[in-house]
Amino acid sequence: MRGRILGSLYWKLSAAFLVPLLLVGAGYTYLTLFSSEMYFAETSQRLNVGLAQRIVEDIKPFINGKPNLEGMNQLFHDVMVVNPSVEVYLLDSEGKILTFDAPKEKVKARSVSLQPIAEFLQSDGKKLVLGDNPRDLRTPKVFSVAPVTLDDKVVGYVYVILSGEEFDSTADRIRQSHFLTLGLQGLLVSLAAAGCIGLAALALVTRKLRRLTAAALAFTEGDYSRRVSITSNDELDELGRAFNTMADTLSQHVSDLERTDALRRELIANVSHDLRTPLASAQGYLETVLMKESDLSAPERQSYLEIIFSNMERLSRLIEELFELSKLEAKQTQxxxxxxxxxxxxxxxxxxxxxxxxxxxxxxxxxxxxxxxxxxxxxxxxxxxxxxxxxxxxxxxxxxxxxxxxxxxxxxxxxxxxxxxxxxxxxxxxxxxxxxxxxxxxxxxxxxxxxxxxxxxxxxxxxxxxxxxxxxxxxxxxxxxxxxxxxxxxxxxxxxxxxxxxxxxx
Incomplete structure (x- = not known):
């Protein structure tokens, strides 16, 4: 019984409606969150596009061709104190990390790819570009970068991750905040409301089909007066009209067959009577002639034989009519x-x-x-x-x-x-x-x-x-x-x- 219910058209249509709705809702949620992150990432990159350049201008990253580690570390520390969301690195011309202000175990990479750096410098920071994250190479980050030149030759880069670990930690806390939760709850409520409305609409649609099925079953059980009520002009009501037309035609055919069958039985009774009457009459007179042959006068015998002959003629005409009608109906008459x-x-x-x-x-x-x-x-x-x-x-x-x-x-x-x-x-x-x-x-x-x-x-x-x-x-x-x-x-x-x-x- 349960399998029959779950296999009904209503539940099939419900599944066909709810599954795409849930998938669309999940996809919409994912795209919304992803788009929001990309929006904030691009906003952060554009706002801080010149941050690395200002660091280069404040202090010489290289002195006599060698990295200014002490000065750079102090500057990195000051920058990260002012803005905890950033992480600053000094790279050589090939992308190798020379110095940074963080525990060594935090930094997993020894170098970063120069391709995103070249793309960023070429677009002048006007295009969203994600670069390697030295602390986690699996999650690229938005960044700001500025080349360090000596005698018109690039000797290194100041590489600033704009959304570091502190930023990620703060973002995770925000995701768990009341407002985001409320937004997700609102989305879920909207999906639930849409689902309920859709299920109600499907119930209205399948109700017409259930009524049509009930009418068809009643018709097959002999209720030839059963019809479907028509309330609108949609496709299901057109199907109902077609059913009613079919039912009218079949009912008429059934009535015609019943009438024909009744007439056939009446014909058989009439034909049997017409055949039996002359036969019985002829048989009676023949028996009389045979039994009383010696007692009958010539005129009486002649009269009896004429009656017998008349009955035989009547019987012959009836048989001829039946045969003639049969040939005409079979289209055998030329x-x-x-x-x-x-x-x-x-x-x-x-x-x-x-x-x-x-x-x-x-x-x-x-x-x-x-x-x-x-x-x-x-x-x-x-x-x-x-x-x-x-x-x-x-x-x-x-x-x-x-x-x-x-x-x-x-x-x-x-x-x-x-x-x-x-x-x-x-x-x-x-x-x-x-x-x-x-x-x-x-x-x-x-x-x-x-x-x-x-x-x-x-x-x-x-x-x-x-x-x-x-x-x-x-x-x-x-x-x-x-x-x-x-x-x-x-x-x-x-x-x-x-x-x-x-x-x-x-």
Whole structure:
């Protein structure tokens, strides 16, 4: 559990924030102290740039070519009494230490490098230069130096360390003083405050991520209504919006799948019923014929056989519809596109359904001219569409009603409409009438798989056309679609080649 907490994004971001902050703070402290020391060192060097020269002018460091040790030692002592922070040395022309005023064990070096001395003299003391510290060669110091000449020849140097041991000791005590401690404490407090503010900001950022994670987990557990609240327009809220959009899409897909599954189960039940009903009826009459063959008269036997044949026809039609819909959905139906007379096809269909309509006392009304131009389509499949639509119109129209076949020319297309004055379709059923598993519950007709409209829709989609429906419950229904006229059809080949493009999205 502890490892999981420390491995969380919050602690990773906190570490990524605090570690650089502490490093920057430490670096800033170091640079501040270093810069302060360099500032005071350069200030001291510039203020005392002429100190060594004044010593040379006050006393002769060399007499008759030999070091004036007694006089120089006394002068060194006086200078160091007046200014305890300095240390004075007399060097020969090669940098060897000739004399100084200090215990011998204090001075570790026997000579100093002439390179810093030459650099100092060349810059005339206007540039910060650090030279060798005879008491500790590991820590170079600021200095003042002046050449000692005899007969225009440099015979030695007066070398003055401006921040000697006394200066270092005093500086160490100052570092431990109240003011420096207070300054460091102030820096630490500032870093701590910045760290706390940064951690609080990170907590606000990761809180949005935690909410998004909680919503995602709830969604995976089945709470499809869970969404993320959006409070601003930053990147995390954009991520939240994307999650909400994804959740809406997935929820819709889940709802569609649930609806499809329910319709599939209903279809299976309906198909099972439609298959079982004619089979059971045929089986019953066959058993009667077999068991009572000697007792049945010829007219009775003929009647029973006709009923059996009718049930077999009904069963065959249902199986054919299922097979046809399956082929259309699998895009296995080949279109045979050719010009034909839609008026002749409509007349044939009206004559075919005339006995059925007459039996139901429904009137078939053709509303079209016999001189309509030909259309380009698969005549067999279009006949199937008209058959299904007219069959529906007659089936759902009460006695005394009408079923119209309307053909109208519109520019380069011919509009086909099948209208009835039947029971109509309710508003809640209307969007789903073409669904392959849907069957309206408001129709007076019961049973049947309801595949006719699904087949019609797929056939027209294979032709690159769309079928529409207009209906009001209790007032009737109108199905319409269009077909291209043969006289203006310049893309007949493409029509066949692209026949199933509209099915790609199904």
């Amino acid at each position: 279109l045979h596109v050719e010009p034909f007379s839609i008026a002749d096809l409509a007349n044939d269909l009206a004559q075919k359904f005339a006995p059925i309509a007459e039996k139901k006392e429904v009137r078939i009304v053709p509303e079209f001219s016999q001189n309509l131009p030909s259309v380009v389509a698969d005549i067999g499949l279009i006949d199937r569409v008209l058959h299904n639509l007219l069959d529906n119109a007659i089936s759902y129209t009460n006695s005394g009603g009408e079923a119209k076949i309307v053909l109208r020319e519109y520019g380069s297309k011919l509009r086909v409409s099948i209208e009835d004055t039947g029971v109509g379709i309710s508003a809640q059923d209307l969007p789903y009438v073409f669904n392959r598993f849907y069957q309206s519950r408001t129709h007076g007709k019961t049973g049947g798989a309801g595949l006719g409209l699904a087949i019609a829709k797929k056939i027209l989609e294979a032709h690159g056309e769309v079928i529409s429906v207009e209906s009001r419950a209790g007032e009737g229904t109108k199905f319409s679609f269009e077909l291209p006229l043969a006289k203006s059809r310049k893309r007949t080949r493409a029509y066949s080649e692209a026949a199933y493009e509209s099915l790609e999205s199904q």
